Amino acid sequence: MGNAIWIVLEHRQGKPHRMALEAVAAGQELARVTGGTAEAVVVGGAEARAVADQAAGWQLGAVRFVAGEGVAHYTPGGYAGALAEAVEADRPAVVLFPHTYQSVEYVPRLAQALGAALVPEAVSFEQRDGRLVWRRPVLGGKLVAEVAARGEGPVLVTLQSGAFAADQLAAAAEPAPILEQSTTAAADREVLGVEEAAEQQVDLSQAPVIVAVGRGVGKQENLVLVRELAEALGAEIGASRPVIDSGWLERERQIGSSGQTVAPRLYVALGISGAIQHVVGMKGSQVVVAINKDPGAPIFAIADYGVVGDLHEVVPALTAAVREAKAG
Amino acid sequence: MRIAVCVKQVPDTEARLRVRKDGQWIDEEDLPFVINENDEYALEEALRLAEATGGEVVVFSLGPERVREALRKALAVGAARAVHLKDEAFLGGDALATGRALAAAIRGESFDLVLTGSQSDDAGYGATGTIIAGELGWPHAWLVMGVELEDGGKSVKVTREMESGLNELSRIGLPAVLQIQAGINHPRYASLKGIMQAKKKEIASPGPAELGLEAGQTGAAASRLELLNVAFPESGEGAQMLEGEPAAIAAELVARLQREAKVL
Numbered sequence: 096m097g098n099a100i101w102i103v104l105e106h107r108q109g110k111p112h113r114m115a116l117e118a119v120a121a122g123q124e125l126a127r128v129t130g131g132t133a134e135a136v137v138v139g140g141a142e143a144r145a146v147a148d149q150a151a152g153w154q155l156g157a158v159r160f161v162a163g164e165g166v167a168h169y170t171p172g173g174y175a176g177a178l179a180e181a182v183e184a185d186r187p188a189v190v191l192f193p194h195t196y197q198s199v200e201y202v203p204r205l206a207q208a209l210g211a212a213l214v215p216e217a218v219s220f221e222q223r224d225g226r227l228v229w230r231r232p233v234l235g236g237k238l239v240a241e242v243a244a245r246g247e248g249p250v251l252v253t254l255q256s257g258a259f260a261a262d263q264l265a266a267a268a269e270p271a272p273i274l275e276q277s278t279t280a281a282a283d284r285e286v287l288g289v290e291e292a293a294e295q296q297v298d299l300s301q302a303p304v305i306v307a308v309g310r311g312v313g314k315q316e317n318l319v320l321v322r323e324l325a326e327a328l329g330a331e332i333g334a335s336r337p338v339i340d341s342g343w344l345e346r347e348r349q350i351g352s353s354g355q356t357v358a359p360r361l362y363v364a365l366g367i368s369g370a371i372q373h374v375v376g377m378k379g380s381q382v383v384v385a386i387n388k389d390p391g392a393p394i395f396a397i398a399d400y401g402v403v404g405d406l407h408e409v410v411p412a413l414t415a416a417v418r419e420a421k422a423g
Numbered sequence: 424m425r426i427a428v429c430v431k432q433v434p435d436t437e438a439r440l441r442v443r444k445d446g447q448w449i450d451e452e453d454l455p456f457v458i459n460e461n462d463e464y465a466l467e468e469a470l471r472l473a474e475a476t477g478g479e480v481v482v483f484s485l486g487p488e489r490v491r492e493a494l495r496k497a498l499a500v501g502a503a504r505a506v507h508l509k510d511e512a513f514l515g516g517d518a519l520a521t522g523r524a525l526a527a528a529i530r531g532e533s534f535d536l537v538l539t540g541s542q543s544d545d546a547g548y549g550a551t552g553t554i555i556a557g558e559l560g561w562p563h564a565w566l567v568m569g570v571e572l573e574d575g576g577k578s579v580k581v582t583r584e585m586e587s588g589l590n591e592l593s594r595i596g597l598p599a600v601l602q603i604q605a606g607i608n609h610p611r612y613a614s615l616k617g618i619m620q621a622k623k624k625e626i627a628s629p630g631p632a633e634l635g636l637e638a639g640q641t642g643a644a645a646s647r648l649e650l651l652n653v654a655f656p657e658s659g660e661g662a663q664m665l666e667g668e669p670a671a672i673a674a675e676l677v678a679r680l681q682r683e684a685k686v687l
């Protein structure tokens with residue numbers, strides 16, 4: 096097996112995904128640590144050539160452009176098939192992917208086809224006793240696990256959003272060579288189109304203050320408390336996914352990887368644990384206040400002010416204090 | 424239409440967690456377990472599809488003895504039978520090993536659809552359903568928010584969640600594996616009658632040999648991923664924590680938001 100580190104670049108409309116750049120930075124770092132060579136891989140149709148050209152400007156040993164009609168549009172079967180051929184042929188040591196919805200969908204299929212070790216959602220790595228050890232969140236981010244691959248062969252790793260900084264990406268002095276290879280892998284679904292998941296009437300991305308409510312609110316009737324606080328603060332109401340899934344608020348108010356991305360001046364999180372899929376949607380907030388009864392809730396790690404307590408007691412008190420402050 | 428549903432039993436997300444003495448996983452003693460949230464939605468979707476087509480739902484779960492309770496719950500809301508892979512040789516696997524064992528059990532019967540959850544709340548691989556699909560050689564879709572049968576049950580129109588509030592619509596040929604996302608439906612509760620009937624329903628527990636799996640092909644022995652340890656994350660700087668009576672906390676918080684953070 097070689098010591099190449101491959102980074103598969105997700106792209107749309109001829110441009111790499113934001114998280115693909117983070118993965119390249121991670122791959123360059125991994126190549127330094129392991130003494131390997133970082134190479135980018137672009138799978139797609141003719142339109143993806145622009146992505147390969149852009150990647151050639153980064154410090155990489157090579158850019159592999161795996162092209163074919165069956166992969167002109169993403170399907171899990173097409174992508175997994177095309178990459179399985181490429182990995183089998185050249186046996187890289189590690190293949191990195193951004194942990195996007197697309198990667199999560201097809202990378203396990205590639206792992207299954209290759210019988211390869213799969214490390215989903217890694218946040219960091221370390222070389223220890225000659226082994227690469229990866230860290231990944233488990234149990235909704237309440238704990239972090241260290242894992243390592245067993246046995247021989249390529250290791251497939253998807254990298255969590257924000258775990259590596261794209262601004263660390265090193266540019267090349269000389270463009271990397273682009274190696275073109277063709278694939279006969281075929282699509283395994285007929286894509287009919289893309290649509291908005293919910294009618295968007297509230298644009299939370301512009302809201303200066305947001306009160307966000309999570310499963311900890313307990314039941315829909317308790318939203319009254321949240322509404323009162325939001326009113327006192329002049330805030331919009333947002334929510335974590337379970338609140339939306341339960342039908343307590345409209346889907347357009349969901350904040351997170353599947354919902355809206357917000358960056359208010361003040362974000363008040365009530366009964367929200369702080370799972371990564373929620374946090375990616377609100378971590379750009381200027382000041383975060385978290386109220387949660389569990390002192391170990393991951394939300395406290397990213398909050399500026401924290402209150403451990405029952406939101407049913409703390410929220411009415413806070414509403415009263417805000418009203419008083421605004422009146423005075 | 425015959426539908427297999429994979430349900431995993433996981434620690435209640437509300438539970439306080441402790442790390443086990445050996446540091447390799449959490450302490451499961453006195454820990455409350457529930458059906459993985461996404462799997463409740465998968466089960467409900469399967470029951471609706473089966474009801475609409477006059478079919479049958481069979482639930483599959485891999486895990487120790489305690490998992491029986493989760494299977495009873497699934498039977499109580501309407502699954503016809505259950506298969507429990509509980510042999511020691513099945514346990515402790517990564518997504519590859521677990522998916523292979525579940526696929527082996529599913530392969531023994533003829534199904535039109537396999538539904539799983541999109542992700543488990545404990546391991547969180549988001550992979551097991553896809554591995555099952557790979558093992559069976561069937562197409563699959565992850566993060567499914569809508570399923571519509573088409574063409575007399577030969578294909579499905581699938582709505583799949585994408586990032587930032589978009590959905591992809593696609594057509595997938597059957598048989599297929601669909602990994603259901605929370606929020607696709609509103610899961611039903613078990614009725615008293617359902618709970619009584621569940622007691623009489625069959626829970627089969629085939630061993631690895633019956634599924635054609637040899638030692639080393641399943642469970643911890645077959646895992647390509649080794650779990651070294653788990654720990655509470657380092658909290659970094661973390662938040663300024665406010666303590667005291669609710670009214671005092673509230674006043675202090677407002678004061679700091681005004682003076683220190685200057686956001687009020």
Ligand SMILES: Cc1cc2nc3c(=O)[nH]c(=O)nc-3n(C[C@H](O)[C@H](O)[C@H](O)COP(=O)(O)OP(=O)(O)OC[C@H]3O[C@@H](n4cnc5c(N)ncnc54)[C@H](O)[C@@H]3O)c2cc1C
Binds near residue numbers: 235309351392
């Ligand atoms: C592909 C995918 C996409 C996803 N997209 C999103 C997304 O866009 N947005 C999103 O939010 N999630 C998303 N999720 C779900 C995400 O993983 C979490 O499950 C979710 O964010 C958890 O919501 P929560 O914090 O409200 O609930 P929980 O994790 O159940 O947390 C509830 C919190 O409330 C606290 N609590 C309970 N009672 C009280 C009380 N009385 N007072 C104070 N605190 C209390 C508890 O201590 C706990 O911390 C996605 C998941 C997947 C797999």
Ligand SMILES: Nc1ncnc2c1ncn2[C@@H]1O[C@H](COP(=O)(O)O)[C@@H](O)[C@H]1O
Binds near residue numbers: 430521548549
């Ligand atoms: N041990 C198991 N038994 C039954 N189903 C499982 C098991 N592990 C995973 N699954 C299914 O696969 C889905 C994804 O799990 P995971 O890959 O662990 O995130 C879950 O929602 C379940 O439907």
